[in-house]
Amino acid sequence: MNQLKIAVAGASGRMGHMLIETILEAQDATLTGALDIAASPAVGSDAAAFLGKPAGVQIESDFAKGLANSEFLIDFTRPEGTLQHLEYCAAHNIKMIIGTTGFDAAGKAAIAAAAEKTAIMFAPNMSVGVNVTMKLLEMAAKNFSEGYDIEIIEAHHRHKVDAPSGTAIKMGEVIAGALGKELNDVAVWAREGVTGARDPSSIGFATVRGGDIIGDHTVLFAGIGERIEISHKSSSRVSYAHGSLRAARFLADKKTGLYDMQDVLGLR
Numbered sequence: 001m002n003q004l005k006i007a008v009a010g011a012s013g014r015m016g017h018m019l020i021e022t023i024l025e026a027q028d029a030t031l032t033g034a035l036d037i038a039a040s041p042a043v044g045s046d047a048a049a050f051l052g053k054p055a056g057v058q059i060e061s062d063f064a065k066g067l068a069n070s071e072f073l074i075d076f077t078r079p080e081g082t083l084q085h086l087e088y089c090a091a092h093n094i095k096m097i098i099g100t101t102g103f104d105a106a107g108k109a110a111i112a113a114a115a116e117k118t119a120i121m122f123a124p125n126m127s128v129g130v131n132v133t134m135k136l137l138e139m140a141a142k143n144f145s146e147g148y149d150i151e152i153i154e155a156h157h158r159h160k161v162d163a164p165s166g167t168a169i170k171m172g173e174v175i176a177g178a179l180g181k182e183l184n185d186v187a188v189w190a191r192e193g194v195t196g197a198r199d200p201s202s203i204g205f206a207t208v209r210g211g212d213i214i215g216d217h218t219v220l221f222a223g224i225g226e227r228i229e230i231s232h233k234s235s236s237r238v239s240y241a242h243g244s245l246r247a248a249r250f251l252a253d254k255k256t257g258l259y260d261m262q263d264v265l266g267l268r
């Protein structure tokens with residue numbers, strides 16, 4: 001069997017650990033590299049030291065060393081880190097699976113431009129459940145387009161640095177798209193003080209941060225006499241890691257192009 005040669009960026013992070021464990025368990029994938037920022041105390045140690053069974057792959061901060069033997073880089077870091085990895089991968093034909101969230105428009109444009117040089121899968125949520133939920137939301141939004149107020153509520157662990165989550169924003173984009181609108185024209189990102197009555201055409205967002213919540217998303221369609229909630233709740237990061245591996249398998253025969261999990265899962 002042809003092995004997928006995969007490096008992991010952010011190797012000592014929450015997702016980095018989950019990805020390394022998942023790659024080491026997979027029959028068709030080999031961990032061939034690991035990256036972290038130069039300031040990380042993990043640089044120089046074995047990428048699987050946290051599992052108590054070394055993988056023989058050292059965590060590097062130098063891209064040339066960390067990516068020397070890899071066909072894929074799975075990147076769950078921070079936008080500024082991902083954009084540096086992107087430049088290197090585009091120049092060296094390394095395919096990328098990008099799970100990092102919190103990009104601005106310029107960052108997203110850089111990813112689209114790099115996809116003309118190498119194949120990239122970029123999605124704010126790799127879980128099958130969330131991506132199927134996106135389809136449910138599209139259908140719901142079309143049927144609740146009049147008379148229902150739409151609010152997106154997300155909750156994550158205390159360490160999360162971006163808000164609203166990338167998934168919540170994507171849910172908003174899917175709903176706005178189904179209604180023939182641009183999310184930026186209708187989004188109310190937060191509320192405080194005397195806000196006035198709710199604009200019926202708006203899509204509201206609410207963010208909760210606390211403890212070890214892995215990732216909960218609920219979309220509320222609130223009408224008169226009834227309300228509908230479509231929820232997804234993650235109980236482990238393993239679904240994100242499995243989705244990332246599916247993405248690597250999907251990219252294996254692609255040379256260039258920008259894809260998302262809807263492409264990987266055949267949901268388009």
Ligand SMILES: NC(=O)C1=CN([C@@H]2O[C@H](COP(=O)(O)OP(=O)(O)OC[C@H]3O[C@@H](n4cnc5c(N)ncnc54)[C@H](OP(=O)(O)O)[C@@H]3O)[C@@H](O)[C@H]2O)C=CC1
Pocket residue numbers: 009010011012013014015016036037039040041076077078080081082098099100101102123124125126127166240
């Ligand atoms: N698409 C999806 O399915 C999912 C996406 N995410 C997203 O993935 C990202 C990471 O999440 P999580 O693993 O919880 O975060 P962590 O903070 O646990 O891990 C981030 C990792 O990236 C490293 N890092 C930080 N800054 C840089 C940089 N500038 N360059 C390179 N590496 C850097 C960190 O190193 P150090 O610790 O030394 O700072 C750490 O190893 C977030 O954007 C999150 O929203 C998360 C889960 C699922």
Ligand SMILES: O=C(O)C1=N[C@H](C(=O)O)C[C@H](O)C1
Pocket residue numbers: 101124125156160164165166167168214215216
């Ligand atoms: O930071 C996280 O943890 C997560 N981030 C992603 C997001 O911003 O949507 C995906 C998931 O919800 C976990």
